[in-house]
Amino acid sequence: MSELLKQYEAVTGPEVIEQLRQLAQPLAGARVVHVNSTRAGGGVAEILHKLVPLMQELGIDVSWEIIQGDAPFYQCTKGFHNALQGTPVHIGEQLLREYERTNAENAERLRPSLEEADVVFIHDPQPAPLLGLCPDRKGKWIWRCHIDMSHPYRQVWRYLRPHVLDYDASIFSMAAFSQPLPHVQYLIPPSIDPLSEKNMDLDADEVAEVCERFELDAGRPMVLQVSRFDRFKDPVGVIEAYRLAKRFSPGLQLVLAGGGASDDPEGEAVLQEARDAAADDADIRILLLPSDAHRTINALQRSADIVLQKSLREGFGLTVTEALWKGKPVVGGDAGGIVLQVVNHYTGFLVSTPEGAALRIQYLLQHEFSRRRMGENAREFVRQNYLLTRQLREYLTVILAVRHNDESRIDIA
Amino acid sequence: MANYDNADRVEFRVRDCALAAIGTGYRARDMRELRYQLLTIPADCLYYHFWGTRLRPRFGSPEYINDFAEWASNGLHDTPLAERVGVLDPTNYDSLGELRSDLIDVIDERLDEVTVAPWARADRRFEFVRGELVLFNTNHRLHRPADLAEVLPHLTTGSVYYHVIDARGRTEEGHDDFSVWLEGYGEEYAELILRIREVNPYFLALDRLRDEFARICNTYFEDA
Numbered sequence: 001m002s003e004l005l006k007q008y009e010a011v012t013g014p015e016v017i018e019q020l021r022q023l024a025q026p027l028a029g030a031r032v033v034h035v036n037s038t039r040a041g042g043g044v045a046e047i048l049h050k051l052v053p054l055m056q057e058l059g060i061d062v063s064w065e066i067i068q069g070d071a072p073f074y075q076c077t078k079g080f081h082n083a084l085q086g087t088p089v090h091i092g093e094q095l096l097r098e099y100e101r102t103n104a105e106n107a108e109r110l111r112p113s114l115e116e117a118d119v120v121f122i123h124d125p126q127p128a129p130l131l132g133l134c135p136d137r138k139g140k141w142i143w144r145c146h147i148d149m150s151h152p153y154r155q156v157w158r159y160l161r162p163h164v165l166d167y168d169a170s171i172f173s174m175a176a177f178s179q180p181l182p183h184v185q186y187l188i189p190p191s192i193d194p195l196s197e198k199n200m201d202l203d204a205d206e207v208a209e210v211c212e213r214f215e216l217d218a219g220r221p222m223v224l225q226v227s228r229f230d231r232f233k234d235p236v237g238v239i240e241a242y243r244l245a246k247r248f249s250p251g252l253q254l255v256l257a258g259g260g261a262s263d264d265p266e267g268e269a270v271l272q273e274a275r276d277a278a279a280d281d282a283d284i285r286i287l288l289l290p291s292d293a294h295r296t297i298n299a300l301q302r303s304a305d306i307v308l309q310k311s312l313r314e315g316f317g318l319t320v321t322e323a324l325w326k327g328k329p330v331v332g333g334d335a336g337g338i339v340l341q342v343v344n345h346y347t348g349f350l351v352s353t354p355e356g357a358a359l360r361i362q363y364l365l366q367h368e369f370s371r372r373r374m375g376e377n378a379r380e381f382v383r384q385n386y387l388l389t390r391q392l393r394e395y396l397t398v399i400l401a402v403r404h405n406d407e408s409r410i411d412i413a
Numbered sequence: 414m415a416n417y418d419n420a421d422r423v424e425f426r427v428r429d430c431a432l433a434a435i436g437t438g439y440r441a442r443d444m445r446e447l448r449y450q451l452l453t454i455p456a457d458c459l460y461y462h463f464w465g466t467r468l469r470p471r472f473g474s475p476e477y478i479n480d481f482a483e484w485a486s487n488g489l490h491d492t493p494l495a496e497r498v499g500v501l502d503p504t505n506y507d508s509l510g511e512l513r514s515d516l517i518d519v520i521d522e523r524l525d526e527v528t529v530a531p532w533a534r535a536d537r538r539f540e541f542v543r544g545e546l547v548l549f550n551t552n553h554r555l556h557r558p559a560d561l562a563e564v565l566p567h568l569t570t571g572s573v574y575y576h577v578i579d580a581r582g583r584t585e586e587g588h589d590d591f592s593v594w595l596e597g598y599g600e601e602y603a604e605l606i607l608r609i610r611e612v613n614p615y616f617l618a619l620d621r622l623r624d625e626f627a628r629i630c631n632t633y634f635e636d637a
Binding site for chain 1: 428429431433434435436437438457464470472535536538540541542545546547548549550552569
């Protein structure tokens, strides 16, 4: 067994790795291509950085391609992202033509590899038109949508839907996100990699050093939200919740840590809104971190007493998974995939308002035993359900299923 | 799974399984829509929401076991409906068609009682899902009945689901694989078979079900 698989086995147990081997066996040598729009920043890129090597270890011929665009393309796809998550966004004809032109250009470059592949995973709306631009495709194509599409802005979805209709299957993170489409829709939550720099165990010294670097007082309670500076993550609402909770816990500190993604042009404006809301409060740290600051984020999550993810809309919320894996209770917005992970009184609390978040922060700060118990539950919950190996098992299942025309059971034996 | 065709004393190969969830696009926002959708949804959706949920992550003992009762309680906030649907035991039905029919009757009865059909928040719709079972091999083998006591405590919940829940649809009489395997030994293990079949698999979580089967086998072989 390779060193990489041994490392996963140490975390997940041997049965999990054995299942992956069994699933991968009939796929040995199959050519699989993943396509998305960024190699850095955001949950999709993070997952692919780990998923691709792990699939390769299992004998599958996997590659990862990026579509390249310029500012108008990303402006358009950011509009799609917001609209699919429910915000009424008008996207002008010019931007739509830019979207189509960018995909056509990328298709010229990627067509040979995509048309020859046995299975193609297209991630999110950015590269969705590639299917229509590869008319001689031989394999099965799967659209993997990571977005909370429970209430899409219809005008934009009407435009995008024809681009995804002809896929052989799609994958959504939750049943509520699935849409009327003429193909099978698998429901697969994403996952975290326990071996990555963001999730691996760290020495106490390293955690202390990070706290020191950002002038955090380890002797006082700290709440943390890690997310991109995006309105759906509600950073201003987090600051409101902190201010309310601070009335009861005057020593409370707040860290808002995040970075930008190369495909997100709105980040700067939201960051400024958060800075304005924080004003001159010395106990609020707003940290704009580079996309590779994984160990720093890991250390911040480990040093927090409570982790917040007060999103108003959320695809899945991998930052929630990361915090739970580190044994931290999470106070999360009652939205999207957060509800799959935050189980009231077991792994944290779901909230709908800054006031609700403040109440739960206060409760957890006052009840150390509950905080610890929830933290223990949280880690085990993630170990069993939200690690990369589980997601890979489900992806391999989908590959086998689409190649076997969606039979109701797949017997690996 | 044992090879039942060739001999009466065969090795039992323990399998494991995982359930891939598949969205159907069918959903319900209120009690009437739930009833309407239940008329037409594929039978495997019904199976998933009564049985497949066993493989989903959960904490503690849920108040209601099937998804319809859980939604009636937490989505519609209609406790009488939740209680009536929650008590429906699929092991009492010979077919999913009969279960579907009774479930619709229960909803009709409740609709007759209420002035306005209870409805759920837009983000608390009932989403109909079906499952696709993926089967794996394991290294566990049973060579003789006494091995049950040793192996059962170590089974994954996936193995329990496959050999106890899924087996009900695969085996001729709708029993679990373990007791069907024991039948291959003739009358010798009739008492153990009876004890195993007395366990109702619906009202126990998979880990509890495993523990109960293990306890029964352990007691039986200790006494023997």
